[in-house]
Amino acid sequence: xxxxxxxxxxxxxxxxxxxxxxxxxxxxxxxxxxxxxxxxxxxxxxxxxxxxxxxxxxxxxxxxxxxxxxxxxxxxxxxxxxxxxxxxxxxxxxxxxxxxxxxxxxxxxxxxxxxxxxxxxxxxxxxxxxxxxxxxxxxxxxxxxxxxxxxxxxxxxxxxxxxxxxxxxxxxxxxxxxxxxxxxxxxxxxxx
Numbered sequence: 001x002x003x004x005x006x007x008x009x010x011x012x013x014x015x016x017x018x019x020x021x022x023x024x025x026x027x028x029x030x031x032x033x034x035x036x037x038x039x040x041x042x043x044x045x046x047x048x049x050x051x052x053x054x055x056x057x058x059x060x061x062x063x064x065x066x067x068x069x070x071x072x073x074x075x076x077x078x079x080x081x082x083x084x085x086x087x088x089x090x091x092x093x094x095x096x097x098x099x100x101x102x103x104x105x106x107x108x109x110x111x112x113x114x115x116x117x118x119x120x121x122x123x124x125x126x127x128x129x130x131x132x133x134x135x136x137x138x139x140x141x142x143x144x145x146x147x148x149x150x151x152x153x154x155x156x157x158x159x160x161x162x163x164x165x166x167x168x169x170x171x172x173x174x175x176x177x178x179x180x181x182x183x184x185x186x187x188x189x190x191x192x
Contacts (some may be wrong), residue, residue, distance in 0.1 A: 012071040015175070016064070020080055022058050024087070051186075052152050055160035057084065059167040061103055062125055067168075067177045069107040077103050089144055098132050114179050118168070126161045133157045 031182035057080070064072045105128070106113065113121065133153065140147050147153070171177040 009071060012068075013073070013076060016060075016072060016076065017080070019060060020057055020084075024084075027053070040057075052148075052156040052159065054156060054163045056163060056167065057081070058099060058129070059160055059164045060171075061099060062106065062128070063164065063168040063171050064177065065103045065106045066110075066113055066121060066125070067171055067179050069103075069110050071177070072103075074100060074104060074107075091140070091143075094139055095136060101130050102112055102128055118165075121168075122165065126166055129157060129161055129164075 061072070061077055063082075065077075066098065078096050078100045081099045082093060084090075085092045085095050113124075116124070137150075138151065148156075
């Protein structure tokens, strides 16, 4: 029976990595910049053509850890985000450390989060994302690393917060990952 539990966990790990690879596939496709030809040089206004894409992996990590923290181990989160740091040419490890800290914060409070309504969960996640965004900007500012303009970073933050309910709904309805009820047990009789 332990093999069944292990294979189920490995399936979710593979699913998480597959979703991450699919998101990276769409990031690498040349879909951005289609409307940039009409931009005037020096124009810093935000239009739909220049709107940054939301960080779907951040929303996925946070929503997954709120629902089933046992199916998404911390080393997997840290490793994936670190790999993403390298691919996106961000300072290696900083964003991975911030995301890992946020997911561990949620993981430690999982029994409390089970009883929260989605609106309170959404408010908590939005506040946590804001704290992550500000901490990242502050740390990059301290070491004087060049950063994206504040407007673009805020737009990505707003987009990520706006997509969180869609990601949570996809996990709930598409993958049947939901918050277990207090005292709920799995098929093997183990407490969730």
